[in-house]
Amino acid sequence: MGSPMALNLIKAGCDVIVWNRTKSKCDPLISLGAKYSSSPEEVAANCDVTFAMLADPESAIDVACGKNGAVSGMGPGKGYVDVSTVDVATSKLINEHIKARGALFLEAPVSGSKKPAEDGQLIFLTAGDRSLYELVSPLLDILGKSRFYLGKVGNGAAMKLVVNMIMGSMMASFSEGILLSKKVGLDPSVLVEVVSQGPISAPMYSLKGPSMVKSQYPTAFPLKHQQKDLRLALGLAESVSQSTPIAAAANELYKVAKSYGLSDEDFSAVIEALKAKSQDTA
Template sequence: MAMCSTFCPRIPHYSFLGATPAIRSISPSSPFRLSVRALSSPAQSSSSSSSPAKEIPGRIGFLGLGIMGTPMAHNLIKAGCDVTVWNRTKSKCDPLISLGAQYKSSPEEVAATCDVTFAMLADPESAVDVACGKHGAANGMSSGKGYVDVSTVDGATSKFISGRIQGTGALFLEAPVSGSKKPAEDGQLIFLTAGDKALYEMVAPFLDIMGKSKFYLGDVGNGAAMKLVVNMIMGSMMASFSEGLLLSEKVGLDPNILVEVVSQGAISAPMYSVKGPSMVRSQYPAAFPLKHQQKDLRLALGLAESVSQSTPIAAAANEMYKVAKSHGLSDQDFSAVIEALKAKQ
């Protein structure tokens, strides 16, 4: 079994992070925590050798093994962490179990046996059910534990879950991610965190395993808001890009050349160069399902309404995604929104 501790002869391998933490000792305050220096660059390590050691959790839970959750949990296991997993469909856990993960039959059991539990769920309803339902994680939480929700939900949902978790004496951090399937696989996600600062500092080494950067944004709700704003922009960009591809083709231009032109200009974005060629071929392998993009646009529009902010472009984009969903494209990549425009033609 792989562990982030000296309980296992296999030492966690962090060389791909550009740093190797110094394992100091097992903390006497808890049988499941270690006293470990924070991950840092070699230069930082040499200049802060006298800084106090920080504890990081020894047992990590992961709830939700979909397109994003599976590679995130896989990267934790690959780094040598002791990971316990749960998913509604148990078969999705099997590949991770084969790599050394443990399995529990409910979120409650995972939370009860782990120091910190991460959750990556598809929507607010699932996030609430997994955290607060009959056998939800909150039932297994207690003082000294932490719950990190990396799902994309609205601020009200995040605050509700936070209240239930904190009511058990445990710590809560919202940490929605910016990035899709490939960044999740490559450990290149961006974490937008808010909530308990002590928990943020405690899980920072694990966020560094799964991502390339992290932001601490203060009170619970700020992380959710930042993620919704980012995805609102992304959804609108994809809708506009779809219009451009179809217009170029309609006037006799090669849309493949349009993708090249865009990728070399001021409006260049990785999303265009990655998605464009497949869109020209009408292929939409799911990296970020269209139904989730539409959900995020809906939540972002609700956020804008709550502060009386006009968002006409995002509102129009949302209608395009709704049309694409009505054509059975919910589980295709969000770039399939281009098919909504083709349908209108």
């Protein structure tokens, strides 16, 4: 997600400096005009605004607050925009570290996957310093099609987790439907078509359904990240004593899929966990 977003900033004429743990992934961006810095600290020291796109809470905290992390390069007049999907506590922690340096913080997780990232069609769910939100809005408009400002730090993370909790459950349910239709002698491709024309139609079903029927899962949103988001959403629900039994059941299914080695496949590969379960009980 970070690469296509950086690429769109380069294409728009922004002066972009990049860092990634695996440096080779920066090479295509460098060849297109990005400069490279050897640590997150150096990026932050050399930039007015630093964007971070990391896998999970642990890596987001490490890259921001760890040794040679971005926080060490921050100071008054600078801003840190974390677009990773993390939990509320992680976002608040990073905010505190950034604030302690006299800089501004905005959480801005995104809805939309690889293709929307490439096409500059992401949806930003932002919260934190309003002045930083206003400052980076022209950049968010290069990267996305819409942006929401949701108030205090944590609200962006929470909104993103609620959205992805719904998405993970929807995909699990869709998977059950595809397999049930096939088992009772229906053509699952026709099911996908029927769903696409009715009240439960969703772009996700139309996009992923045809390849799921063919047992193909080209990765847009890695399954391991969907399971991470369900895990974090369940934590969010527990923090306010909200019952989420459907999401809890879906989370178990994604955990099974991970145990089958499907972590780096698209999250639609969760259907494979159900196939395996049917064989277990046959």
